[in-house]
Amino acid sequence: MADIVTPRDANEVEAAVQWAIAQKKSLEIVGHGSKRALGRPAQFDATLDLSGLSGVTLYEPEELVLSARAGTPLAEIEALIAAKGQELAFEPMDFAPLLGGKPGQATIGGVLAANLSGPRRIKAGAARDHFLGFTAVSGRGEVFKSGGRVVKNVTGYDLCKLMAGSWGTLAAMTDVTIKVLPRAETEATVMLLGVDPGQAAAAMAAAMGSSGDVSGAAHLPAAIAGRAARDVAAGRSVTALRLEGVAPSVAHRKKALEELLAPYGALAALDPAPSRALWAAIRDVIPFAAGGPAGERHVWRLSTAPTQGAAAARLIGEQTEAEFLFDWGGGLVWAALAPSDDAGAAVVRGAIEACGGHATLIRAPAAVRASVGAFMPQPGGIAALAKRVKDGFDPAGVLGPGRMWAGV
Amino acid sequence: MSVTMPVPDADVLARRDEIVAALRAIVPGEGVIASEREMRPYESDGLTAYRQLPMVVVLPSTTQQVSQVLAYCHARGIKVVPRGAGTSLSGGALPLGDGVLLGMAKFNRIREIDFDNRIAVVEPGVTNLAVSTAVADQGFYYAPDPSSQIACTIGGNVAENSGGVHCLKYGMTTNNVLGLEMVLMTGEIVRLGGKHLDAGGYDLLGIVIGSEGLLGVVTEVTVRILKKPETARAVLVGFPTSEDAGQCVARIIGSGIIPGGMEMMDKPAIHAVEEFVHAGYPLDVEALLIVELDGPQAEVDYLIGRVEAIAKECHASTLRASNSEEERLLFWAGRKAAFPAAGRISPDYYCMDGTIPRAQLPRVLARMRELSEHYGLGVANVFHAGDGNLHPLILYDSNKPGELDRAEAFGSDILRLCVEVGGVLTGEHGVGVEKRDLMPAMFSETDLNQQQRLKCAFDDKGLLNPGKVFPTLHRCAELGRMHVKAGKVAFPDLPRF
Numbered sequence: 001m002a003d004i005v006t007p008r009d010a011n012e013v014e015a016a017v018q019w020a021i022a023q024k025k026s027l028e029i030v031g032h033g034s035k036r037a038l039g040r041p042a043q044f045d046a047t048l049d050l051s052g053l054s055g056v057t058l059y060e061p062e063e064l065v066l067s068a069r070a071g072t073p074l075a076e077i078e079a080l081i082a083a084k085g086q087e088l089a090f091e092p093m094d095f096a097p098l099l100g101g102k103p104g105q106a107t108i109g110g111v112l113a114a115n116l117s118g119p120r121r122i123k124a125g126a127a128r129d130h131f132l133g134f135t136a137v138s139g140r141g142e143v144f145k146s147g148g149r150v151v152k153n154v155t156g157y158d159l160c161k162l163m164a165g166s167w168g169t170l171a172a173m174t175d176v177t178i179k180v181l182p183r184a185e186t187e188a189t190v191m192l193l194g195v196d197p198g199q200a201a202a203a204m205a206a207a208m209g210s211s212g213d214v215s216g217a218a219h220l221p222a223a224i225a226g227r228a229a230r231d232v233a234a235g236r237s238v239t240a241l242r243l244e245g246v247a248p249s250v251a252h253r254k255k256a257l258e259e260l261l262a263p264y265g266a267l268a269a270l271d272p273a274p275s276r277a278l279w280a281a282i283r284d285v286i287p288f289a290a291g292g293p294a295g296e297r298h299v300w301r302l303s304t305a306p307t308q309g310a311a312a313a314r315l316i317g318e319q320t321e322a323e324f325l326f327d328w329g330g331g332l333v334w335a336a337l338a339p340s341d342d343a344g345a346a347v348v349r350g351a352i353e354a355c356g357g358h359a360t361l362i363r364a365p366a367a368v369r370a371s372v373g374a375f376m377p378q379p380g381g382i383a384a385l386a387k388r389v390k391d392g393f394d395p396a397g398v399l400g401p402g403r404m405w406a407g408v
Numbered sequence: 409m410s411v412t413m414p415v416p417d418a419d420v421l422a423r424r425d426e427i428v429a430a431l432r433a434i435v436p437g438e439g440v441i442a443s444e445r446e447m448r449p450y451e452s453d454g455l456t457a458y459r460q461l462p463m464v465v466v467l468p469s470t471t472q473q474v475s476q477v478l479a480y481c482h483a484r485g486i487k488v489v490p491r492g493a494g495t496s497l498s499g500g501a502l503p504l505g506d507g508v509l510l511g512m513a514k515f516n517r518i519r520e521i522d523f524d525n526r527i528a529v530v531e532p533g534v535t536n537l538a539v540s541t542a543v544a545d546q547g548f549y550y551a552p553d554p555s556s557q558i559a560c561t562i563g564g565n566v567a568e569n570s571g572g573v574h575c576l577k578y579g580m581t582t583n584n585v586l587g588l589e590m591v592l593m594t595g596e597i598v599r600l601g602g603k604h605l606d607a608g609g610y611d612l613l614g615i616v617i618g619s620e621g622l623l624g625v626v627t628e629v630t631v632r633i634l635k636k637p638e639t640a641r642a643v644l645v646g647f648p649t650s651e652d653a654g655q656c657v658a659r660i661i662g663s664g665i666i667p668g669g670m671e672m673m674d675k676p677a678i679h680a681v682e683e684f685v686h687a688g689y690p691l692d693v694e695a696l697l698i699v700e701l702d703g704p705q706a707e708v709d710y711l712i713g714r715v716e717a718i719a720k721e722c723h724a725s726t727l728r729a730s731n732s733e734e735e736r737l738l739f740w741a742g743r744k745a746a747f748p749a750a751g752r753i754s755p756d757y758y759c760m761d762g763t764i765p766r767a768q769l770p771r772v773l774a775r776m777r778e779l780s781e782h783y784g785l786g787v788a789n790v791f792h793a794g795d796g797n798l799h800p801l802i803l804y805d806s807n808k809p810g811e812l813d814r815a816e817a818f819g820s821d822i823l824r825l826c827v828e829v830g831g832v833l834t835g836e837h838g839v840g841v842e843k844r845d846l847m848p849a850m851f852s853e854t855d856l857n858q859q860q861r862l863k864c865a866f867d868d869k870g871l872l873n874p875g876k877v878f879p880t881l882h883r884c885a886e887l888g889r890m891h892v893k894a895g896k897v898a899f900p901d902l903p904r905f
Contacts, residue, residue, distance in 0.1 A: 022892050062658040063765050063796070085664050115606060126606055128614060129583050140890055144858045145851070150763040151576070152795040152835040154569045154618050155843075155850060156877065157859050158582065161614025165607055182664035205524040211547075211635045213703065249707030256704075305525045305603035331525075331604060358608025376608045381598045385865060386610050392861035395890055404609065 003046040009053065010135065010143065010174040016048055017172060018141035020398040027398055029168035031071050031107030035114055037099045039167060039374045041366040042402030050109060053174055058149065061086055065132065065149050067177040070109030077108055087183040090126050091118030093283045098299060098363055100290030109173050115165035118283040119216035119242065122208070122328050128164035130179040136163070136171035139394020149177045162389070169400040169408065170393040184244035189216075189270040189278060190257050191229075194236035197221065197310035201330040203264040205306060207241050208329050210260055212253045216242030218282045219326040224294070227287035229278050232268055240270075242279055287325055288336045290363070294323055297336035298343035298364040304357030306331040315351035320344050331357075345372035352376070375404050411458065411499075411841050413875045416506035420486055421463065427486065428464050431508070434476045439514075441465040450509050453494040453501040454556070455842055457758075457812065462489065462503035469514040471589065471597060471627040478625065479595025481508055487871050488593070490621040492532065492564030495556040497759055498840025500568065500620050500876060510625060512563050518542050519628065525603050526633050527586060532563025532626045536570075539631060548633040551578035554836070555744065562629050569618030571836035573669040573743075576794035577702075578634070580836070582617040587630035590616065590623075593867040603630060615862065620838050621873040623866040637702035640668060641712055642739045645719045646693030646726035650674060653695035654769040656722035657793045660699065663718065665711055668702035670794035671743050674773065677750075677788040677801070678742075684749040687742035690726040697793065698739055746790045747801070754786065754803035758815045762826030763835035766796045775825055776800060783818040785811070797835035798826070824849050839877045847879050856880070861887050 005027075007013045020027050025045035030036060032051055053069035056077060060066075061084040068077060074092065081087060092111045096103040106116075112134075117126035124130075133147025146159035163173060192203055200219035207214050218240050225233035232238060241261075243253045258267055270278060281287075288294045304312055309330035316322050316335055322344070325334040337344040343364040352359040361374045378386060383405070390397075390408050401408070420427070432440045441447055442464050452459045468474045481488050487507035494501050503509045515531035518539070522528070523546055528539055536557040539550040553572035554560055560570065566588065571580045578584070587601035600613040607613060616623050647653040653672055660667065673681070673689075673696045682689045689696055697719075701711045712729050719727055730736035742749075750757040764772055773789065780787045786803040800822055804815040823833050823843060827850050833843045847856060856878060863870070864884035874881060 018892075021890070060765070060767070062662040063767065064661065065765075084662075115611070117606075121605060125579065125583055128606070128611060129579065138858060141892075142854050142858070144855045146855065146859070148763075148830075148832045148850075150765060150796050150831050150835075152571060152580070152763050152792070152797045153832045154571075154580075154836055154838055155833045156839065156847070156856075157862055158569065158614055158618050159859070159862070161582070161611045161617075162862070164614070165609075165611050170610075182661075182666060185664065202524075208526060209523060209548075209635055211638045211704065245703075246707060246710055248710045249704055252704045252706040303604045303606055303608070305522075305527075307522075307524045308603075328605065356602050357604035360608065378609055381596055382600070382609070382612070385592075385598065385612060388865035389610055389612070389862065391888075392865050393858070395888065 004049055005046055006049045006052050010137070013048070013050070013172050013174050014137045014141060014143055017137045017139065017398065020046065021141050021396050024396070025398065026401050028400055029172050031110040032105040034101055034105040035095050035110055038095060038362060039403045040405065041370045048172060050172065051107065056080060057175070064151055064179055064181060065177060066180050067149060067175060068108050070173045070176055071107050074106040074108055074111055075104045081180050082183070085183055086180045088130065088178070089120060089124035089181040090130050091120040091283060092116035092127060093118045097284045097286055097289040108176055112164055112176055113166060113168050113173065119218060119279050119327055122217060123215045128161050131160040131164050131176070132179055133177040134160060134163060134173050135175040136173040138171045139396060139399045147177065151179050167400060167403050169390065169403055172399065185246050186250055187242060187244040187272050187275050188250050188254050189275040190241045190243070190254060190261065191232060191268045191270065192239040192261050192264050193266045193268060195239060195265050196237070197313060197326060199264060200237070200239040200326065201307055201310045203239055203261055204241070204329040206260055207257060210257070212243065212257045213245070214241050215244045216240065216279055217329040219330065220287065221324060224287035224323055224325060227292065228281040240278060242275065282327055285325060285334050288334060294336045296339055297323070298339055298368070299362045300335040300337065300348050300359050301362050302333040302335060302348070302352055302357060302359045304331055304333065304352060304355045308355040308357070309333045312351045312355040315354060316347055319347045341368065342372050343368045349376065373405065411845070413504060414881065417485070420506045424463055430480060431464060431466050431477060434480065435466055435468050435473050439467045439469065450491065450503060450511065453496040453499060455497055455499040455840070458499050458502050458841060460503045460505055462509035463506050465509045465511060467511045467514050471591065474591045474625055474627055475595040475597055477508065477510065478591055478593055482593050482595060482869065482871060485869065485871065487874055489873050490625050492561035492567070493535065493559050495560040495564065496568065496838065496840060497761065498834065498838040498842040500838050500840040502841050504875065512561070515563070515627060522603070523548065527603055527630055528633050529628060529630050530562055532566065532629055533561050536560050536562060536565055543633050547636050549636050550631055551584055551634055552581050562631065563626050566617050566626050566629055567619065567621045568838040573671060573792060576670065577666050577668050582614060584632045585613070585617055585629060586632060588613060588616060588626050589628035590626045592624050593869070593872045601630065620840065620877050622863055622877060623872065637668070638704045639708055640700055640702035640736060641708050642698055642700040642730045642736045643712060643715050643719065644728045644739045645697045645699065645724045646690040647695045647697070648693065648723060648725050650695040650773050651770045652723045653697050654766060656697060656719055656724070657766060659718045659722060660715055661794065663714065665714065667699050667794060669698065669700040671698045672696065672791040672793040673743065673746065674789040676786060677746055677790050680749040680753050680788055681742040681745050684752055685741050685745045687738050689742050693725055698743055743790065750788055750801040750803060755805040755807065758802040758804065758819055760800045760802065760819050760822050761797070761834050761837035762823050762831055763795065763797045764826050764829050764831035766793070768829040768831070772798070772825060772829060776822060779818055779821050783814045785815055785818055796831065820846060841876055844877060845879045857882065857887055864888070
């Protein structure tokens, strides 16, 4: 049984990493462990549990900034800023439904380390785009900081981008500062019913290419639409487009969007409450939830150009039995494959290589993730560069070694 | 102005003829410039106080040539300084006397426009404005709009992570670039990102953007393009005090409105531009705010009403909303002419660029007035009010002995002040050589060493644009050494389960 170390402040995090370096021990950095089942399974000598570093340390709504200890629960932050009419515009998804954990367990450090986002990614960006500054302990056992607490800053390298999506393999973040934004006053969803993924991609491209300021564009094929929007789908596919803003604007854009989409097929619309429920279900990939009809399937997440999403799905579907959910105007493809020894890795990676982008294995038994890896193998030059970056932050390989790729 | 640059390599300078000949073999014809007269235009960038002739100028036109030039220089330990249009205000493209100046101007083609995926693939020498122009017929544009957009290039925008007046709502370069092709100092060509969102591994794209030409030479950029908003309207508001103006900005954002642009000017700036362009700005106010709302007509009209109401509550002494496109452009004409207007009232001006938490504005302006008296130099302020990015224009005369040095000292004091109140040294112009020696005001030695270790991952010999950004250069081997502090183990005291 590996040790669990629970530092109470940044100094104790520094001490723990220095201990790991001196003792040549590897550390797994966790908050509440909500994304532990994600990534390449690796054996670690000890767990560095940062959930003890908790609490918002600065919140200035009018400056659009919030600072918090890395282990602060996301739910606490979202409740605090919601009271001031603000939100995290990148709409971080909760992996719990997919991975079978308890919902609402994420910490802000984990959200940033995994570079989470949601349907609004296409308009507002991902966690990386809202990450303003941090203090961390590198794998060298040194405390360092980058960025600041203002929303516009180009002083030095933008290390926030590097930390976002590094899954705790470069440094243990202790304090973070993020940008918060006003939450839209209201929203509405326009839905196109009964079209195939190719037609849906064309309709979503038309909507995204309009001045409608669409903040969500997803396609749920008929096979899965009922799992997210049963009443509306009635056995048909649902292509959903979200509009957010002040009431007069949403009303105006809804009318324009309905006119634009009318030639593509039958339309329906959702009021704010059902609209919010639908986008929460899309964000958390409820149609493929553990314990649901697709709960045993192996789940991949593909990011490609919006017009290539349907093509990637077709390539995969031709070779294996799979269900799909398309978000980001077609550019984000969630693929749920019938279980197999390699989770369909060759098929999925072949498809994404043909279409451009990257694919990550999100849900599969540990043995499968261990054998095929979760993150996409990178081309030689990039893999070597990534390894040199890792060595620059963690030369002894004490922080999450093997979590992203073997040997990194 | 004085700044210490890396000591020229006598060995490299002694081999200049041989190096020029080798470079001519890679980039034939007029692509290599070695005569002093022809190199003169390259001796400085937008920060003209610093000048240095390069050893040689090379203007490659293909990625292969860039790769071969860099591989040649890497093998022989020759420094390289990349350059776009040379509009940097921080000296990012200042040449080195023993270095190759690599001008990317010939990379000037738009390779692909893909409206369905809302992206454009362009070469780095394409100007910022040319991207918007190329997609304008379909009603699209490229959002980041630095004020030099008519001249500055996308490659330079990538290097500096350029912003503009609309970046509070639409983001900076880093939020609008999806992919890059770039050449490492070894000559290796790598591709980061593409037409898709986010990285499948470490976000190296995010690191290269804003790296000021220290990590690689960009040869292709994939940018996001956006549909133009249906309409835009602006409100011009005058305030009796800068505190009232600052309060108005805070109230607008606090009420949930993110304007497309929100600019502030102080009294000296208002007077300078009004005399110059006659935009109809009120002269009896201490601060002037331009708030622009963009989007569908119904949204813009509604929000203009809300902004007007907030402005009145914040003691606005004058208030006008634009009722036509001509009127909106007139409101902006003054702000956009702020720099040339400063040039009219003073023989020279020095443009600074710091960001502060907005609430600190009154304190910073008050201190700036004291500094202005102390140094005996005028200062006019323009301010991207929405994001706290301050551009003080220090007025001086380089023909008066000592004024340039005083302007520089004044500028340094302002930037230190920005850091002191919780802000940063640069919001959008970059560190370059200009703010290099101020970096320790914001970062510890450990912070800066960690950043330099990242550079080592890209450029092991430190040959790409050395002398910029970092005040002290270290060898990568020295930075890589790790001192294991085995004796300092507080670990046994930690709670364990």
